Amino acid sequence: MDYTRALNDLYEERHRLGEVITNLESLLQRKQPPAVSRRGRKSMAASERQIVSERMRNYWAARRKRSACEAEA
Secondary structure, X not given: OOHHXXXXXXXXXXXXXXXXXXXXXXXXXXXXXXXXXXXXXXXXXXHHHHHHHHHHHHHHHHXXXXXXXXXXX
């Protein structure tokens, strides 16, 4: 058995398999649908949530106060 020839054959086969794998990967990448932009709300950082929370707390407090004043009148 000629080991050099066997090694050369294996190297050639590995090279061919590498090309086939590369071609298949490129086909898979082309078939994937384009990334769809997300619609809807954007995510908020913790600091932004804290600001919104404070603003809404003040808003609802003012509404309760107005509602109480209207109920008395």
